[in-house]
Amino acid sequence: MATPPASALSTMKRKRPFDVPTAPASQPQDANTGQNIMTQVHFAVEYLRKKDKAMSFKDIITYLSIPVDQDRDSVAKTIRRILRTHKRVEYDKDGFNGQGSFRYRPVHPVRNADELKAYLQSRPTAQGIPVRELKEGWPDAIQAIDGMERKGELLVTRMKKDNVPKMVWQNDPTLSQPLDPHFKAMWHTIPLPTNPDELRMKLESAGLKPTSAPNANLLAPKPKEKKKKAPRRGGKQTNTHMLGILRDYSHKRK
Secondary structure: OOOOOHHHHHHHHHOOOOOOOOOOOOOOOOOOHHHHHHHHHHHHHHHHHHHOOOEEHHHHHHHHOOOOOOOOOOHHHHHHHHHHOOOOEEEEOOHHHHOOEEEEOOOOOOOOHHHHHHHHHHOOOOOOEEHHHHHHHOOOHHHHHHHHHHOOOEEEEEOOOOOOEEEEEEOOHHHOOOOOHHHHHHHHOOOOOOOHHHHHHHHHHOOOOOOOOOOHHHHOOOOOOOOOOOOOOOOOOOOHHHOOOOOOOHHHOO
C-alpha cells in the first residue's frame, strides 16, 4: 500500500471531525456579560458623582455609549434596574416629567454650608466627619469649611503637611468668650526659658509635673523573675491495674 505524501498528511491533520457551531445572534458573545454590566454600572455612578446633578437615563446611556434596545433583557434595561436601587444613587420616578431622574447619593447628605450645619446638629453623637467623605458630594467643601471655621461655626483639625482640613465638628460660637486684653498682654509678657530642661526643672521645683518628664515606670528596670523549679517526680510505677490482686512479699526479702 502506497504511503500518502507529507502534504496530504498535513491536510488530513488540519481537518476537524465536525464544524464548531457559531453562537446564535440572540446569545451574548461575551461570556462575562454580568461582569461587563457591573463595570458599566460603576462608570455610570462615577459619571453621576462628577456631574453632581440630576441626570436622565438617556444621558447616562449616551455617556456609556450603549444602544437602547427594546428587548426586555437588554443591557440598558438591566443597568437602569440596578441604578434604581443602587445605594449610591438617588432615583426620583417623577423626575424629568415622569421619565425618572438619577443623582449621586454621597456618604453624607451635604452639598453646602447650611446643609452641613443642619446635618451636624441632627446627628445623635458629636462624632466628627472626615472631610474626604464630604468632598464626595461637595467638591467645594474645603473653601466653605475655611469660612465656617473663621466664623466659629466649626471645629477643624488639619493635616500637618499642607494644612488641609481633615476632620470637622460642630461648634457653637456663642460659647466662645473673649479674654480681657489686659490679661492677654500680661500673659505674653511672661518670659519662658529658652532651654526646655530649665523649664522642666522650674516646674518640678514648683511641685508641678511637666509633660516632658520621663515616666518613672518606664525607666525603672524590671526585676528578673526567678523560674520556679518543677517538683521532682518519682519513678514510674507500673502494674497499677493489679494493685488489688498481687500480694506484697517485700517483707520476705533476705
